Amino acid sequence: MSAADPRLEALDRYLAPILLGPFADDMARRLSRISMGPLLELSADAGVLTRAAASTLSAGMTIIATDPDPLMVAHASGRPGVARVTWQQADPAALPFADATFGIVACHFGVVTMPDRPSAFLEARRVMKPGARFVFSLPAHIRHNPVADCLQDAMTERFPADPPGFLGSVLHGYTDNDRVDDDLTEAGFTDAIYTSVELPFVAASADDAALGYCLGTGLRGELEARGDVAAAVAFAAEALRRRFGDGAIESTMRAHVVSAAG
Template sequence: MPSDSRFAGSIPELYDTVLVPMMFLDYAEDVAAEVAASTPHDVLETAAGTGAVTRALHRLLPSAMITATDLSPAMLARAADVLPASDHVRWTPADAQELPFDDAGFDAVMCQFGAMFFPDRRGAYAEARRVMRPGGRLVLATWGRIEVNEATLAVEDALTTLSLDDPPPFLRRVPFGYTDAAVIRAELDDAGFIDVDIRSIEHRSRPTSARDIAIAHCQGTPLANALAERHLDAVQITSEVTRLLEERWGEEPFTGRLSANLVSATRVTD
């Protein structure tokens, strides 16, 4: 598995406890509401991570059957601790590019902030199409440009200021590297989706200390893998990024602009 998409070791806990509350919960509500609007019965979630969207959809549609999948068993284990498997929720490790499900078994597929981690995104969309019933809905969230996501941009600026020999380009290249609506639309068209709708949605990140913003990014994402590969100490880098963020914002908890694309599309009828 490429280290850019590996959520393992200490990443899942820090991702779940620091990054998700800071940046992901409002978008989880948006994705869940978009999916719930078509009142699906069988829903597949890919790259479900620690279950933020799964929980939001389960609250909105308690009688739906949600199959929540992710490449990382450790992420799903944290999700299942909060929302245990039941008659309405099941947690299954699966690669979104090679889904272990029969054709046409789901009314909807949803994926929040996962597509940017798939090396073969077209393959993942083709798989989503294969497992959906004709007329089913695909709902995705992808981040907007890093320049309009203030907390992440500040971490990226801090890493640049540190003048590392080989600064990891992870944040800009991976989670914030799949932002172009024309590209997203073309990939979904190719995979057999119609009525592609892409809306830019803004929220504010929840007030978070500079230290937690640094921990969330440097230790709660695969940026931690990139630092380790460069023999850089993530704890030390976190302290230096914290210092630079505090110089920039002071010591009050920071809240900043977030921007993401909410994408929905319909599977063509054969």
């Protein structure tokens, strides 16, 4: 996975500016209010939150960013704006850090794709100092994210016999507070604060939004398994134009920020 990798190109060029970046900036501002460090980031992926945190948190705050994919670590660590960050490959369910090491454990949207969330939450709690916070963000239900909702409808229309489900069931599939609470409680957390964040969604064009979601997320693999990816992206872009019009897309998007301790 290199800078020329098509998924990373779509993620960096399209998905990060329109979806990941605005929520990462909001989360970095929230993290900057926590004075206890160091900060450990889990499942940093392409490092969108990492870069926001590096530019927002005080210079004295140590930042360690991790991802289970060593190739993703190589990509993200080579991006501008992360010179102060220490990068390391790490499985969130088996962290290579001592107990009670970090004042903040953070994760930006990565929780939704973790195969064993309770184990990852247990590990997060293990490496937290007394009084530390585990802060993570989750995309809200797809009905509160009109662009993603439109794209999921488009996928169902194009592939009626076997519609791709990543957007609805994975990216926007971990939205029940009771379910999140159960996973946190299983890991030993005793206090969790939930904050909904609604931001403007702005994309330069329907094509940009379709490329970001279809090629920069796990939806890409589902489309590749079904054949003509380019045709599916074009179909998705046309569905967005029908709903939001030609030119730039201006809509809304919603996520939740969870801050847990215990």
